[in-house]
Amino acid sequence: MRRRQTPSQTVGPFFAFGLTPGQYGYSALSSIADGTMAGPDTPGRRLRLEGRVFDAGGETVPDAMVEIWQADATGRYPDGRSNTGFAGFGRCGTGTDPEHRFVFETIRPGPPGDGQAPHLNVILFMRGMPRHAFTRIYLADEAEANASDPVLSTVPPERRGTLLAAPGSRDGVYLFDIHLRGERETVFFEP
Amino acid sequence: MSDTSSRDLPGYAPFDPETQPNWVVPDYHSSASRSPGRPAIPLVQTLSELTGPVYGHGAVQPLDHDLTRNGVTDGAPLGERIIVTGQVLDEDGRAQPDTLIEIWQCNSAGRYIHTADRHDAPTDPNFFGGGRCVTDEQGRYRFITIKPAAYPWGNHPNAWRPAHIHFSLFGPAFVTRLVTQSYFPGDPLLAHDPIYMGTPVPFRDLLVMDYDPEVTEEGFALGYRFDIVLRGRRATPLED
Incomplete structure (x- = not known):
């Protein structure tokens, strides 16, 4: 029998104790994931992603939640059976950083092997958003791989830059802001 | 390199525009400034979308599913004890086993444990309000x-949210992720709630639990049933 999809509803303003309890200091529940996706023993080059979420008025959003899903350094998506300890999944709320940034400590993903450039998959949730939004983070210094990426090629050239994380001032740090509206509006996908 | 290709993995049906709310729901005021302005760009599902985080039974502690016990400090929480149960399926009716469900909610007075909740109702030292479990082999x-x-919120004058429980699910792939809220049957506040009403007619009912005497336990707790339906498979392979 065909069933109809359960409608999405906003994550609301009070998700933190349920979804990101460790990050926000709630001790009654452990966290399944947080912004620290890779440890010192995780194979691969370190990648620290920092960014903020801006609403339509250009204000920083202090109660968004960002989720990341990425391949490991070899380009393989974790299936729960590997022993590397890398789950490929991270989750970070914007409510604990003084500048309301999300911060992910991870590794650079490898190319998945299907012609795609290395990238991180993103889901954005927040109060005010009745259903979540998908986007992707590509690395600006992978210009050659990005040029032939089949998903980036579906994006109008003038908007591709919104999907590129730029190297920051320190080694391994990349900056990726998400803009919900305006001239720099981030490209969102409907997969 | 991955040892599977996207050809080996099923594609998933898109968001159902008939049941899913739009990004902007006019009466839900914050949606105007907190949702994308331009349409999303269609994306052909790749390995990145067809795989997804794996959180099985190892991610759950023994009391995580029992919110009447997992936040206790010196006694039982106040309020009406309930059981909420159901099955996680996809659109084709396939049970979704081994999928993580996370829930969070306010207490019986309408107050969240979250430090940002300023509603003038008491917290309960024996109720935390967060929990999780993993579906069994039948989903x-x-x-x-x-x-x-219920609790007040600032959306419009004298606005009150109907009682609800937040649900978060992963499903088998990155694209089957779902975050939603479930409501109680017969609540008069539903018709006044722009978040609930932002769901298209006639699919709002999919968000409402059923009272179920079969789930209700004698002398212990009322029982409610809430089935959850995630995106199903595509009818035909993407490549064809």
């Missing part, structure tokens, strides 16, 4: 909790 889940209450 079934079961929580024991306290019935949450």
Whole structure:
């Protein structure tokens, strides 16, 4: 029998104790994931992603939640059976950083092997958003791989830059802001 | 390199525009400034979308599913004890086993443990309000909790959210992710709630639990049933 999809509803303003309890200091529940996706023993080059979420008025959003899903350094998506300890999944709320940034400590993903450039998959949730939004983070210094990426090629050239994380001032740090509206509006996908 | 290709993995049906709310719901005021302005760009599903985080039974502690016990400091939480159970399926009716469900809610007075909740109702030292469980081989889940209450919010004058429980699910792939809220049957506040009403007619009912005497336990707790349906498979392979 065909069933109809359960409608999405906003994550609301009070998700933190349920979804990101460790990050926000709630001790009654452990966290399944947080912004620290890779440890010192995780194979691969370190990648620290920092960014903020801006609403339509250009204000920083202090109660968004960002989720990341990425391949490991070899380009393989974790299936729960590997022993590397890398789950490929991270989750970070914007409510604990003084500048309301999300911060992910991870590794650079490898190319998945299907012609795609290395990238991180993103889901954005927040109060005010009745259903979540998908986007992707590509690395600006992978210009050659990005040029032939089949998903980036579906994006109008003038908007591709919104999907590129730029190297920051320190080694391994990349900056990726998400803009919900305006001239720099981030490209969102409907997969 | 991955040892599977996207050809080996099923594609998933898109968001159902008939059941899913739009990004902007006019009466839900914050949606105007907090949602994308331009349409999303269609994306052909790749390995990145067809795989997804794996959180099985190892991610769950023994009391995580019992919110009447997992936040206790010196006694039982106040309020009406309830059981919330159901089955996680996809659109084709396939049970979704081994999928993580996370829930969070306010207490029986309408107050969240979250430090940002400023509603002038008491917290309960014996109720935390967060929990999780993993579905069994038939896709079934079961929580024991306290019935949450209505609480005021600032959307419009005298606005009150109907009692609800927040649900977060992964499903088998990155694209089957779902975050939603479940409501109680017969609540008069539903018709006044722009978040609930933002769901298209006639699919709002999919967000409402059923009272179920079969789930209700004699002398212990009222039982409610809430089935959850995730995106199904595509009818034909993407490549064809």
